[in-house]
Amino acid sequence: MPLPRPSHAPVPGPARRTPPRPSRTRPALLAAGCAALLALTAAVPSAAAPVRPAPAGTGAVVLDWYDVTARTVAATAAPTQITNSRTWAVGWIAAARAAREAxxxxxxxxxxxxxxxxxAVHDVLAALAPSRKNDLDTALAATLAGIPDGPAEDRGVAAGARQARAVLAARAGDGLDPASSNTPFPVPPAAPGIWQPTPDGYAPAIQYGNRLARPFLLERADQFRLGPPPALDSDRYRADLEEVRAYGAADSAVRxxxxxxxxxxWYSGSLTLYTDALRVAVAxxxxxxxxxxxxLALFHAASVDTQIATSDSKYTYVRWRPVTAIRTGSIGTDPAWRPLHNTPAHPDYPSGHATYAGAAQAVLDALAGPVTEPFDLTSPTAPGVRRAYTGWDxxxxxxxxxxxxSGIHSRTADEAGARLGETVGRYALRHADRLLSGRL
Structure with missing residues (x-):
């Protein structure tokens, strides 16, 4: 089911279709073990708001360790987003499984x-980011100091350690490390529609190896492979190209x-921007x-699987980027055209930002509800800007x-990406119990 069609300025060329809104049916998406997850509350106005002390088991500790995870990943960030998403996923899968043993x-x-x-989160992060062990030990001591001593605390610590070891062992060699993610991609000969390295820099392709990695829940990388992008002689392709030419140019007169x-x-990385948004849902x-x-386990497992599925479709179709199409293609060729932002070094179809957003929306709509009280987000690529949102869509x-x-994707690549991400997110929700119970 496609996600909502965004509103935007008029586009030169043919009228564009508007996909229907997705169904909001929630219970059918969830396995039995997750049916009680996450109702809304309006108590927390923003992702940065402090959390009041709460009785054991009410979720305050999750927020504390959410923030610990965010700090740890930021301090030790890998150059590949999928590797950082994996760190979140492994830690919180272990935590969710351990908590279910209560x-x-x-x-x-x-x-x-x-x-x-x-x-669980402490042990996973200490294994994956050993340089942060002292800080992680301090955070664990602070959490345990707030829990009354006794058998429940001791057994919980043991369960967390056991699940951390198990998940780390199960995910060893999964191909989500930076070197595997950036497995070299042999650039095909230049031809109409075929991706080539892009200015500025003409860097070699990245993220090709994601399609070779082992997913958390998907059976295989091509399980939900998209159909092909529009043909180069189609009305849809021409309209896409005219829109990005007009609205995505560095010197655009209409944007x-x-x-x-x-x-x-939204030029910033998806994991960076969604870290605050996800915290709102948890809080x-x-x-x-x-x-x-x-x-948190489902969100990040779906995120990793979505990035794997994205790479599969990208490197199946190897569609050229708008800057290449406009500079060298046969429709209104303009060798001097420049996009607002530099183009990332991988094919156009589908957009990775949009697939991440589609998966995030599917999980958050189902587990946190599609509408919430206003919350603000900031972005490192738009200093001083605060944007208010009331729904994940x-x-x-x-x-x-x-x-x-930005001039770096066609709208078709974006909309197809959002649909792909939604499909992977819904699949993760349907198979949630398999993830959380350890039956993988």
Missing amino acids: PGGGPSRGRFQDAAVAS SPQQTETANF RSHGSTADRAAL QLTRDNVDARVY
């Missing part, structure tokens, strides 16, 4: 879950200041520690528009 009810269950989550701001804001949840950990809309206004 026995019985009452205060002891919450104490077990809090200790399990802290222990509005608001559209330029959108392009700048506003009424869910338990286990519920919130499950949301609005982030998808801006992602789709931004890549056109």
Whole structure:
């Protein structure tokens, strides 16, 4: 089911179709073990807002370790986004599985879950980012100091350590490290429609190896491979090219200041921008520690699988980027045309930003509800700008528009990407119990 069509300025050329809005049916998407996840609350106005102390098991520890994870990944970031997404996924899958082991009810269950989550995330991060071990040890000591001593705490710590070891072992050699992600791609001979290195820099292709990596939930990288992009002699292709030529040019006369701001804001990496957005969903949840950990596990597992599926479609069709099409193609050739932003070094179809957004929207719509109280986001590529959002689909809309206004993607690549991401996200939700129970 396609995601909502974003609104944008009029496009030269033929009228463009508007896909229907996706269904909002939520319970059918979830496996039995996740059916109680994440209702809305309006208590937290922004991703940076402090969290009040809460009783054990209510989810406050998840926020603490969310922030620890974010700091750790930022401090030790790999050059490949999929590697950083993997770090989040491994840590929170271990945490979610450990929290599900909690026995019985009452205060002891919450104490077990809090200790399990802290222990699991600590151990995974210490293994994957050993330079941060002292900081991680300090954070773990602070969490455990807030949990009453006793068998529940001890068993939770043990469960977290056990699941961390298990998930780390299961994901060893999964091909999501930077060297594997950037496996060299042999550039095909230049031809109409075929990707070639792009200015400025004409860097070699990146992320080719993602399609060779082992997913978390997908059966294989090509499971949801997209159909081919529009033919070069089609009306859709011509309209796409005319739109990006007009609205994505560095010196565009038709792109509005608001559209330029959108392009700048969403030029940053998807993981960076969605880290704050996802924290809003977790902070506003009424869910338990286990519920919130499950949301994070599913979000990041779906993100990794989406990046794998994106690479599969990209390197199957190897579609040229707009800058190459405009400078060397047969439609209105303009060798001097420049996009607003430099073009990333991989093929056009589909947009990776849009696939990430589609997967994120699918998971957050299902587990946090499609609408929430306003929250603000900032972006490192748009200093001083704050944008307010009230629904996850609005982030998808801006992602789709931004890549056109940046001059680096066709709208077809963006819309197809959002649909692919949504498909992978919904698949992850349907198979949630398989992820969370360890039956992989």
